[in-house]
Amino acid sequence: MFVELDLQSEVPIYTQLVEQIIEGIARGQLKPGDPLPSVRSLAADLGINLHTVNKAYQIMKQEGFLQIHRKQGVVVQSGGMPGVTAEFEAKLERQLKALAAEGVVRGMQEETFVRSCLDVFRQLQGNSGKEDS
Amino acid sequence: MFVELDLQSEVPIYTQLVEQIIEGIARGQLKPGDPLPSVRSLAADLGINLHTVNKAYQIMKQEGFLQIHRKQGVVVQSGGMPGVTAEFEAKLERQLKALAAEGVVRGMQEETFVRSCLDVFRQLQGNSGKEDS
DNA sequence: CTATTTGTTATATTTAATATATAACAGATA
DNA sequence: TATCTGTTATATATTAAATATAACAAATAG
Numbered sequence: 001m002f003v004e005l006d007l008q009s010e011v012p013i014y015t016q017l018v019e020q021i022i023e024g025i026a027r028g029q030l031k032p033g034d035p036l037p038s039v040r041s042l043a044a045d046l047g048i049n050l051h052t053v054n055k056a057y058q059i060m061k062q063e064g065f066l067q068i069h070r071k072q073g074v075v076v077q078s079g080g081m082p083g084v085t086a087e088f089e090a091k092l093e094r095q096l097k098a099l100a101a102e103g104v105v106r107g108m109q110e111e112t113f114v115r116s117c118l119d120v121f122r123q124l125q126g127n128s129g130k131e132d133s
Numbered sequence: 134m135f136v137e138l139d140l141q142s143e144v145p146i147y148t149q150l151v152e153q154i155i156e157g158i159a160r161g162q163l164k165p166g167d168p169l170p171s172v173r174s175l176a177a178d179l180g181i182n183l184h185t186v187n188k189a190y191q192i193m194k195q196e197g198f199l200q201i202h203r204k205q206g207v208v209v210q211s212g213g214m215p216g217v218t219a220e221f222e223a224k225l226e227r228q229l230k231a232l233a234a235e236g237v238v239r240g241m242q243e244e245t246f247v248r249s250c251l252d253v254f255r256q257l258q259g260n261s262g263k264e265d266s
Numbered sequence: 267c268t269a270t271t272t273g274t275t276a277t278a279t280t281t282a283a284t285a286t287a288t289a290a291c292a293g294a295t296a
Numbered sequence: 297t298a299t300c301t302g303t304t305a306t307a308t309a310t311t312a313a314a315t316a317t318a319a320c321a322a323a324t325a326g
Contacts (some may be wrong), residue, residue: 010283012313019231026237045237049315054273065238071323084239092232092249092283098152099225105158105198106217110254113174115290116225117250121233143312145284171301182286187302204294204301 001037002029005046013048015054022065025076026124033078036066134170138150138179146181150189155198158209159257166211169199 003014024030036042039057045051057074060066064082068074079103103113138146157163168263169175172190176183190207193199197215201207236246 014313019234022238023230025236026234039274040272050273051316052314055275055313068273068325070321071325073272081238082200084236084241084245085173088235088239092192092236092259093253094251095228095232096250097257099228101152101156101159101257102221103217103225104254104258105155105214106221107214108217110251110258112217114251116230116248117233118247119247120226120229121237124230124234125237125243127212127273147284172303173301183302184287185285188284190302201293203292203301204296204299206301 001042001045003042003046005048013052013080014055017053018059021056021060023124025044025081027126030076032081034076035072036074036076038073090099134175134178136179137174138181146185147188147192150186151192154189154193156257158198158214163209165209165214167209168205169207169209171206 003017005016007013009016011019021030021036030036036057037045039050039053043053046053050086057066057068061068061074063113066074067077067079102114135157136150138149140146142149144152154163154169163169167197170178172183176186178185179186190201194201194207198210199207200210200212231265233246
């Protein structure tokens with residue numbers, strides 16, 4: 001897989017997993033119905049415990065990004081991704097506020113800040129919806 | 134003070150403190166040279182330990198947002214706030230990427246995402262430096 | 267059917283971060 | 297000098313994160 005962990009990071013491993021898999025879906029590297037490695041194989045591949053992988057998978061299943069079958073394993077949600085929920089909007093605003101506040105204090109220009117947001121968004125969305133049939 | 138803690142939050146108390154004080158500076162509620170409560174009085178006020186307050190102050194001193202004198206106490210940086218450092222840019226991009234990726238997966242429109250970023254930024258910057266009545 | 271692979275659950279342990287509790291120390295200042 | 301400031305030093309409790317084993321249950325391939 002395209003996952004690369006930083007074991008020294010303050011960000012928990014299972015969080016890094018969740019973020020990178022979501023990023024993979026956003027970039028179109030993972031498409032609806034695509035299979036993900038089993039918890040055991042991915043754990044062995046990354047040199048971590050299977051429960052850490054399972055925790056990430058569980059979170060993404062709970063949020064609706066993944067589907068899990070018994071023997072088939074884990075696949076990317078094929079029945080429509082979750083939309084922009086109130087919870088996500090709240091999380092977005094809360095985290096944006098902290099980032100924007102520090103930007104303001106550091107004297108960042110409004111255009112610079114918004115430009116960064118736009119660039120990051122486009123770089124992710126750029127390769128996404130190419131599979132549209 | 135304007136600080137309100139959520140003791141049940143997964144966000145550490147000292148982090149909530151740092152974020153809310155930075156937000157206060159961004160909003161102009163705290164201006165360069167303004168004094169902050171002593172670690173003991175703020176801790177008592179919030180019903181937390183003085184070391185938790187001290188940890189937040191230390192982080193903000195280390196980053197250059199606060200100045201600390203022996204008896205005078207803690208004041209907002211009056212010798213110029215830290216600018217947009219490479220570290221901040223890295224943090225900004227890393228967190229924005231996670232937020233934008235989830236937004237993309239959830240089918241959020243580019244304009245909607247950028248609009249949120251702009252709105253949040255403006256709401257903070259709007260009042261900076263105008264609090265002088 | 268049988269064996270294998272899947273996610274799942276259960277228990278236990280280790281490590282690190284968070285937060286608290288006391289106490290004492292050292293500089294500035296009224 | 298007395299007092300308030302941040303600071304440092306220990307110690308402790310709690311929780312989250314991660315690991316380690318083991319076993320279970322469902323789906324599937326042979």
